Amino acid sequence: MTAHAYSINDQAIRSLANSVVAAPILTATKRASLIAEIKQLMQDKDAVLVAHYYTSSDMQMLAEESGGYVSDSLDMARFGNEHSASTIIVAGVKFMGETAKILNPEKTVLMPNPDAECSLDLSCPIDAFSDFCDQHPDRTVVVYANTSAQVKARADWVVTSSIAVNVIKHLHQRGEKIIWGPDRYLGDYIQKQTNADMLLWQGSCIVHDEFKAEGISRLRQKYPDAAVLVHPESPREVIQQADVVGSTTALINAVSKMDNKTFIVATDNGIFYKMRQMASDKHFIEAPTNGIGATCNSCAHCPWMAMNGLEALAQTIKTGCNEITVDENVRVKALRSVQRMINFSKS
Numbered sequence: 441m442t443a444h445a446y447s448i449n450d451q452a453i454r455s456l457a458n459s460v461v462a463a464p465i466l467t468a469t470k471r472a473s474l475i476a477e478i479k480q481l482m483q484d485k486d487a488v489l490v491a492h493y494y495t496s497s498d499m500q501m502l503a504e505e506s507g508g509y510v511s512d513s514l515d516m517a518r519f520g521n522e523h524s525a526s527t528i529i530v531a532g533v534k535f536m537g538e539t540a541k542i543l544n545p546e547k548t549v550l551m552p553n554p555d556a557e558c559s560l561d562l563s564c565p566i567d568a569f570s571d572f573c574d575q576h577p578d579r580t581v582v583v584y585a586n587t588s589a590q591v592k593a594r595a596d597w598v599v600t601s602s603i604a605v606n607v608i609k610h611l612h613q614r615g616e617k618i619i620w621g622p623d624r625y626l627g628d629y630i631q632k633q634t635n636a637d638m639l640l641w642q643g644s645c646i647v648h649d650e651f652k653a654e655g656i657s658r659l660r661q662k663y664p665d666a667a668v669l670v671h672p673e674s675p676r677e678v679i680q681q682a683d684v685v686g687s688t689t690a691l692i693n694a695v696s697k698m699d700n701k702t703f704i705v706a707t708d709n710g711i712f713y714k715m716r717q718m719a720s721d722k723h724f725i726e727a728p729t730n731g732i733g734a735t736c737n738s739c740a741h742c743p744w745m746a747m748n749g750l751e752a753l754a755q756t757i758k759t760g761c762n763e764i765t766v767d768e769n770v771r772v773k774a775l776r777s778v779q780r781m782i783n784f785s786k787s
């Protein structure tokens with residue numbers, strides 16, 4: 441397993457994340473009036489809201505109560521495709537809006553804040569990634585959904601964390617060697633699961649990168665009956681602490697399937713909204729980040745997801761601003777790679 445030579449500027453990505461301003465906290469009156477206004481606007485404008493598990497509980501609740509959907513990035517795009525609304529509003533980060541547009545070219549796709557980035561997407565600029573792929577023409581290029589439309593267009597396959605291991609296993613069994621991008625931890629995890637020959641891009645998620653194995657181990661001593669749930673974007677030492685490693689959907693399912701009453705959760709804490717909904721009698725604890733007592737702008741919650749607020753959402757639906765567009769040539773190529781995964785998931 442070899443890494444590429446391109447040097448990712450982690451510091452610049454972290455500085456950008458630290459400069460992000462979260463959506464404002466609203467008074468109860470303002471919040472209630474915005475929620476009512478947004479529901480009405482969505483009806484008037486024939487729009488549907490799809491929200492990611494990592495957005496605020498308000499955003500997830502609003503999606504559910506207005507006939508929309510809460511899920512991971514691919515399912516969000518799939519839902520938008522199956523829904524009859526002419527406008528899809530994506531509460532999440534930029535690549536999710538682009539994925540929705542890739543699958544729904546005939547629909548209008550809007551986002552409350554199109555400046556909501558993702559450190560994985562930022563770590564994988566198309567020119568550098570494309571050069572890397574060009575240097576290894578014998579390899580199949582598999583990229584994570586957390587990438588730009590251009591990177592998806594350059595890839596042979598797009599995968600989400602829920603299907604990544606199965607896709608790589610399948611390719612490995614066919615004798616294919618892989619280029620994987622951009623998440624190095626997820627790539628490392630998949631490589632260990634499949635034994636595939638993989639060259640890894642060296643990006644990482646600034647949220648999952650903060651979880652610390654030592655802190656989890658201490659927490660386990662305090663809560664010996666707790667199960668540890670870990671998203672595979674986390675470092676290897678954190679994954680080694682896990683009772684369950686899986687995608688957001690897999691972790692949510694685990695809390696209702698497992699008998700444990702307490703869960704230590706190493707992923708974005710936005711997921712607690714859904715976990716509490718699935719198992720209201722259970723107790724959820726955020727996995728420790730960046731050493732005990734430390735603070736940071738990306739500890740257990742994505743600063744870019746936190747940009748999705750009710751005021752921005754109302755403004756977006758009212759004015760039709762923040763429309764997501766994808767160049768048609770890029771879209772068609774990206775769709776081929778996304779569609780491969782969708783077809784694989786049905787096979």
Ligand code: SF4
Nearest residue numbers: 558559645646647742
């Ligand atoms: S949580 Fe990590 S992977 Fe998800 S959008 Fe934020 S930076 Fe990207």
